[in-house]
Amino acid sequence: MSINKEQVKTALSHVLHPVEKNDLVALGMIQDLIVQEKYITFTLEMPEQNDELANDLKKKCEGAVHKFIDREAIVDIQVGLNISKNNGQQKKTPVQPVDGGLLSGVKHIIAVASGKGGVGKSTVAVNLAAALARTGAKVGLMDTDIYGPSIPTMFDLFEAPNITTQKKLIPLEKHGIKMVSMGFLVDANQAMVWRGAMVTSAVQQFMKDVEWGELDYMVMDLPPGTGDIQLTIVQTVPLSGAVIVSTPQNVALDDVRRGVAMFNKVNVPVLGVVENMAYFTPPDMPDKKYHIFGEGGAVKLAEEMNIPVLGEIPLEMPIRESGDKGTPIVIADEHSNAAKAFIATKDKVVTELGKLSGKAPKVEIKFK
Ligand SMILES: Nc1ncnc2c1ncn2[C@@H]1O[C@H](COP(=O)(O)OP(=O)(O)O)[C@@H](O)[C@H]1O
Ligand SMILES: [Mg+2]
Structure with missing residues (x-):
């Protein structure tokens, strides 16, 4: 009852x-x-x-x-x-928590959003986090996609995190990224029945009750869509900016408009759009680019809405394979075209964040 x-x-x-x-x-x-x-x-x-x-x-x-x-x-x-x-x-x-605020040890919090599922939001979030971690930055990844948490698969991590004596959750760590996902804590079928308020409360716990420590960047994988749940999450978290992921089709671009509108409503700066699956290059024809889903759509839209294009990610089998195997492509094969595209996207994200604060983020860069 x-x-x-x-x-x-x-x-x-x-x-x-x-x-x-x-x-x-x-x-x-x-x-x-x-x-x-x-x-x-x-x-x-x-x-x-x-x-x-x-x-x-x-x-x-x-x-x-x-x-x-x-x-x-x-x-x-x-x-x-x-x-x-x-x-x-x-x-x-x-009432402010005694430690001075939620996620007060985190310099930049970046939300990765999309208008619908399956466009590669998690793939972008994971590779963005990996590309940032590669520079020596301290990086966290918070999977708030309660309904379809894919961080566990994408990092091949399925163990339950430890809890401290103060009842704080210790994030799991891999490739220099601290992460927390609902997928570590409940099984996917259980989460499917969750309603908005429960999701918000889980996200609040991910902020309050996790030992994140000091971080340069926190990347948040949001649930797909621009409905009430997403709106509540973006209001709950002190976000620095948002990255919107889309594929090139016109229908997907309408979703980008909705995404931008959602962040505008809550005064979160949109850092820009990542066009995923932008083109396909056959492995034996490295100079060819086939724009399977149409060309230039995201660029036009970004111009129209006056937001930057942060990157164009190719459609490539190794991106999916590395995701399924639990090592993001940026780490699995850093010299691949796909990894280079993600690293270039990361550079643009950092630049846009720097513009917001009026100065480049204070992050020690020590490339391998
Ligand atoms: N650029 C790409 N090339 C090839 N496969 C991709 C690419 N981006 C995403 N995928 C694959 O598409 C599927 C959906 O991506 P995912 O990141 O889980 O989407 P979302 O988080 O938006 O639902 C995954 O199997 C992923 O590996
Ligand atoms: Mg996902």
Whole structure:
């Protein structure tokens, strides 16, 4: 049986504020309540910052849901600060974590997005991360494509990550890239039934509860599409910029427009478009370029929308094969045309990031 909001409110009305002598629902402290089947999430709005009280109330809320509704319900509570209850101001400020902010040790966070699946978003994310790591930069890769996590396959990593005594997850590491994927934690069939709020909460945990340490770059593989889930993720993460992956067909280009619109809406700079599967070069005719899906579409579109083209990646069998075997092409064969195309894309991404901050990112470059 799925749970409804009224049941949750009734359960939470059993939790009393120790000083106000009233319950949390009556005090208006339960906000943004979302209930999806057995998953419950809301913001506990505190009139003043008091971590001890907030933690105590969180435990009591969870206990009330388990006692009055369902032992198995998943309760996810964010704590917010509502100063207006205190001094008449209208502003709602989220409580900042003690470490100074989410992913505060990460210099640049780059989202890799696409309008639809199968265009090579993960392939680009993985090779971009690998190309950055090759320069000696400290790189993280966060797979938020909960429905189709492909990072485990693309790195041939299927083990569960370790957890520290502080209950923080230690990212897996390969080829100098620290990574976390839902694919490490749940099996794909289980994730298929996840709804928006659960995905957002998982992404928040990937930011809060993972020992990322200091990173120069974090590359995020977003779920394909430009719907509510993607919009929520890009609002949740302090992104530096977005890379949009497309194939050259006109239909795919419409998706790029939607992608650009989504990032504009939340004021995340679009670094540019990567045209994947841009052309095919037969191995025995290295000078030929066959534009199987049409030519120049992404370039025209980028001009029209005033965004840069970050790279054109050829359609090549070794790209898929290396992905399936668990070693990105940039690492498996760094002298191949495909690897060169990804490395050139990385250079352009770094340049565009540099333009944003007004100076080139402070990353030590030590090529092999
Ligand atoms: N440029 C390319 N050349 C050959 N195969 C590619 C290329 N880009 C992606 N692929 C393959 O296409 C499939 C889909 O790519 P993937 O990166 O998983 O897409 P998405 O993350 O957008 O769903 C994968 O099997 C991948 O290896
Ligand atoms: Mg993918």
